[in-house]
Amino acid sequence: MHILVTNDDGVQAPGLVALAQEMRKIATVTVFAPDRNWSASGHVKTLERPLRVHETTLVDGSSAFASDGAPSDCVALPLLGFVEKVDLVVSGINPFSNIGHDITYSGTVTAAMEAVISGVPGIAFSLASQDKPANIPADYGPAAQIARVIVERVIAEGLPKDTLLNVNIPYLSVEAVKGFVITRQGLRVYRDALDKRVDPRGRPYYWIGGEAPTGVNEEGTDVGALAEGYVSITPLQLDLTNYKAMDTLKKWVF
Numbered sequence: 001m002h003i004l005v006t007n008d009d010g011v012q013a014p015g016l017v018a019l020a021q022e023m024r025k026i027a028t029v030t031v032f033a034p035d036r037n038w039s040a041s042g043h044v045k046t047l048e049r050p051l052r053v054h055e056t057t058l059v060d061g062s063s064a065f066a067s068d069g070a071p072s073d074c075v076a077l078p079l080l081g082f083v084e085k086v087d088l089v090v091s092g093i094n095p096f097s098n099i100g101h102d103i104t105y106s107g108t109v110t111a112a113m114e115a116v117i118s119g120v121p122g123i124a125f126s127l128a129s130q131d132k133p134a135n136i137p138a139d140y141g142p143a144a145q146i147a148r149v150i151v152e153r154v155i156a157e158g159l160p161k162d163t164l165l166n167v168n169i170p171y172l173s174v175e176a177v178k179g180f181v182i183t184r185q186g187l188r189v190y191r192d193a194l195d196k197r198v199d200p201r202g203r204p205y206y207w208i209g210g211e212a213p214t215g216v217n218e219e220g221t222d223v224g225a226l227a228e229g230y231v232s233i234t235p236l237q238l239d240l241t242n243y244k245a246m247d248t249l250k251k252w253v254f
C-alpha cells in the first residue's frame with residue numbers, strides 16, 4: 001500500500017505532518033505538497049508555466065517533495081509517474097472544516113478530486129479547529145488518529161468508482177467524538193463583505209473580508225454532524241449535473 005499525502009496549506013503545515021505520521025503506521029508514504037499556502041484555490045491545473053519540485057525535510061525529520069504547483073498539481077505529478085504507483089491519496093489535515101459550498105473552493109478537497117480523475121481513491125480531511133480557543137495552537141493528533149481509522153476502513157472496503165470522501169472532524173478528543181456518520185453536503189452561509197481601501201498612491205484596492213462563514217445546521221448534513229460532535233463522511237462525485245434541472249430545461253424551446 002502506497003499512500004500519497006498532500007494538502008493545500010503548504011508542505012510544512014502541522015496538519016500534514018500529523019496525517020503523514022499516522023499513514024506511515026499502515027503504509028508506505030510519499031509526501032508531495034505545495035511549497036506555500038493554496039487554501040481556497042479551487043481545482044487548478046497549471047499549464048502555462050513549468051512546475052518545479054524540490055526535496056525538503058519536515059519537522060519530524062522525514063523527507064517530502066514540495067512543488068510550486070497547486071494542490072491538484074501535487075497529486076497530478078506523482079500520479080503521472082513522478083513516483084511509483086500510488087494506491088490512495090489523502091489530503092489534509094486542513095485546519096478548518098470544509099463543508100457545504102466550501103468544497104468548490106477547497107484545495108484540500110480538489111486534491112482528492114484530482115486523485116479520482118486519475119482513477120485513484122482520494123480522501124480529504126479537515127479539522128473544525130475554528131471551534132478551539134484562538135490563542136492555542138491546533139492539536140492534530142486526535143484528528144490524525146481518526147483519519148487512520150477511516151483510511152483503514154477504505155483500504156478494507158474499497159471506495160465506489162469515481163467517489164472521493166470529504167471527511168470533517170470535530171475539534172474534540174478521540175474519546176469525546178460521538179462516532180462516524182455518513183452525510184450529504186449541507187449549506188454554508190457566507191458572510192463575506194467588500195473591504196475597500198486606498199493605497200499610498202490614492203488607488204483603491206479590495207479585500208474580500210467579513211465574518212467567518214456559518215452553516216445551516218440540518219440533520220444528515222456535514223454541517224449538522226460536525227455541530228453534534230460526529231465525524232462527517234460525505235461521499236462526493238465529480239458529476240455536478242443538476243438532473244432535476246435537466247427536465248425543466250428540456251422543455252425550453254430554442
Ligand code: MN
Binds near residue numbers: 008009094
Ligand atoms: Mn487549507
